[in-house]
Each structure stands twice: as C-alpha cells, then as structure tokens.
Amino acid sequence: xxxxxxxxxxxxxxxxxxxxxxxxxxxxxxxxxxxxxxxxxxxxxxxxxxxxxxxxxxxxxxxxxxxxxxxxxxxxxxxxxxxxxxxxxxxxxxxxxxxxxxxxxxxxxxxxxxxxxxxxxxxxxxxxxxxxxxxxxxxxxxxxxxxxxxxxxxxxxxxxxxxxxxxxxxxxxxxxxxxxxxxxxx
Amino acid sequence: xxxxxxxxxxxxxxxxxxxxxxxxxxxxxxxxxxxxxxxxxxxxxxxxxxxxxxxxxxxxxxxxxxxxxxxxxxxxxxxxxxxxxxxxxxxxxxxxxxxxxxxxxxxxxxxxxxxxxxxxxxxxxxxxxxxxxxxxxxxxxxxxxxxxxxxxxxxxxxxxxxxxxxxxxxxxxxxxxxxxxxxxxx
Numbered sequence: 001x002x003x004x005x006x007x008x009x010x011x012x013x014x015x016x017x018x019x020x021x022x023x024x025x026x027x028x029x030x031x032x033x034x035x036x037x038x039x040x041x042x043x044x045x046x047x048x049x050x051x052x053x054x055x056x057x058x059x060x061x062x063x064x065x066x067x068x069x070x071x072x073x074x075x076x077x078x079x080x081x082x083x084x085x086x087x088x089x090x091x092x093x094x095x096x097x098x099x100x101x102x103x104x105x106x107x108x109x110x111x112x113x114x115x116x117x118x119x120x121x122x123x124x125x126x127x128x129x130x131x132x133x134x135x136x137x138x139x140x141x142x143x144x145x146x147x148x149x150x151x152x153x154x155x156x157x158x159x160x161x162x163x164x165x166x167x168x169x170x171x172x173x174x175x176x177x178x179x180x181x182x183x184x185x186x
Numbered sequence: 187x188x189x190x191x192x193x194x195x196x197x198x199x200x201x202x203x204x205x206x207x208x209x210x211x212x213x214x215x216x217x218x219x220x221x222x223x224x225x226x227x228x229x230x231x232x233x234x235x236x237x238x239x240x241x242x243x244x245x246x247x248x249x250x251x252x253x254x255x256x257x258x259x260x261x262x263x264x265x266x267x268x269x270x271x272x273x274x275x276x277x278x279x280x281x282x283x284x285x286x287x288x289x290x291x292x293x294x295x296x297x298x299x300x301x302x303x304x305x306x307x308x309x310x311x312x313x314x315x316x317x318x319x320x321x322x323x324x325x326x327x328x329x330x331x332x333x334x335x336x337x338x339x340x341x342x343x344x345x346x347x348x349x350x351x352x353x354x355x356x357x358x359x360x361x362x363x364x365x366x367x368x369x370x371x372x
Binding site for chain 2: 021042043052054084160161165166172176182186
C-alpha cells in the first residue's frame, strides 16, 4: 500500500531536524520536459537562515545537468518502507528511465520551483541552487530551501542511512535530553 | 568503565562507511599549546580518493582558529555510551576548559598531524585542511583524511545523530542488500 502522509508546512530554518541525522534522500529534478530522481547521501546542512544545504552530486549523474540548468531541485525524504524503491532508483539511469513511472511514485508540482516532488515521501524540501561555483572542482551544489512540507505523524521518520557495500542503517530510538543543553545550543 | 577499543588501520577512501550515515563526531584540534574538542553534525563526504570531507564549523567556536591556523584536526567517532560526554563537550567552551581533562578523555598523539586524538572513540580520522577558501562565506572547511583507525569490533558502531532540540537519534538495525546493486554503485 502506498504511503499517504498528511503534511504541513514546516519552518525552513529547522530542516536540520530531518537532514542533520544523515539520511539517504531522493532528489527530484526537471528541465525542459526531462524529469528524474536520484538517491543522495553526501549532503550537509550549512546554515539555519537562510536555510542552506550543501550536496555533492557527481557530474556523471543524469540529474546533474537537470539541476545545474534549472537551478532547482526537491529533496524528498523516504522512509524505510520505501527501501526497495530507494535502491532501485539508485541503480538505474534517468537517461533511459522515467523513475516516477518505473517505481510507482506520484509526481506533484512543487510550489516554489518548477520541479515535481515525490508525494509518497515523509517530507519535501523545495530548493534552488544559490551557488554553483564549486561545481568544477567538487561537484558541490549549495542550495537554499525555499519551502518545506513535513508529515504531521509520526514525529520522527524511520529513515535509511547508507554505509556503502549495499548496507543501510535504519534510524533507531531517540534520546531526549534538552535539560543538559545551554538554551542557545539546542 | 572506559571503552578501550582495539583499532586497526582502515582504508581512507572508505571512511564513508562511518561518516555517510551522519553521526555526531568529536573534532579534536591543537595549536601552540592549546587543545580542544568540539561536537560536529554538519559534515559530508565529498570524494572517495583523495578522501575528502566538507564540514561547517562556525567561527564563533573556539576550535575554529585552532583548526584554521594548524590546518589540521582529528575527526573522532563517539558511540552512544559516550552521549553524556558528547553533550557536555558541546555545551562548554575550550576558551576556559580543557575538555580532555573535564570529560576524562585520553589524548593520544596522532601519527600524521600534530593533534591529539581521542582514545575512547570508536574511530579516529586524521585530517589536514586542504581548502579554506570557503571559510569567509560559509565557514566550510574541506579536509583530506590522511589516516584512519577503526575499532575491529563491533562491525557497526552504535552512533548518535542529532536532530536539534536536545534530541538524538541512535543508529538502529542494518539491512544488507548488495545483490540489488550494480557493482559500480556499491
């Protein structure tokens, strides 16, 4: 059965809540009639506000030129129930495959960028490319999150985190200890 | 009881096995008699070989100048049994605290850089700064891992992953499905 998360707007400055733990994400893109989805594990938060994310996308990837030319993408957060789709998406090319069709995923037009987001994912972060000067040397995109939508429930998604060698770590239990933090460090 | 992992050299091109899942790490540094430890969650793998890591360290952090001036640091991987030390380290400043002493951690001289590594951690990745031109705009260091030492056992560490708001996710079970990958994607 397909997931059908009810989602709400979420403050873009706080997307670290979902990305800092390091999950594999699905990046969707679109340019002149071509759409694609790729898996991505090499990303980091760079700033709260503006909400900046840095990510490495190899230029061999079909998505690279779609993102570079459109200057936009959506970062979609899959949960462990989608692991077969995640692996499938990471092991075929958008050059000869419409991955939305092949993997039964529903494209929904994003609000702030001309890119389809993935309905079945737990969260969708709409991004524009704000700095591409590191592409020649590092294939490193700097993105700004323009809009975030996140599932209302559950509070914490069960995400998958890649270790290489075909092995994923699945997110486990949570430990909450805010009383041990200085307020400015929370 | 203090952890005393038996460690072995590990290929630097494959540190993604431990860092790509997105754990909180402890970064140790040293410059002219001053040593420090900081917590870091904003990091990403950038390349296999050379083994490159990108990380955001705010210039307000006491470690920033130690790393910038020495052009070196060690990325140490703590496990969940060290969570009180992790939180403590992230909530005091090296400007007035020797964090090795305060948190009962054992400094061991690294091999390739003049920085103390943290003996109690599961893994130690010795790094030099190879590119600092993104510091003015993004506080983003690009590091090369020169030497990696990793615990022989267990195969996968139980790491902590920060969500903000004083909440950590602890790494959970593993799913291995290499048969579903193309060999070049493993």
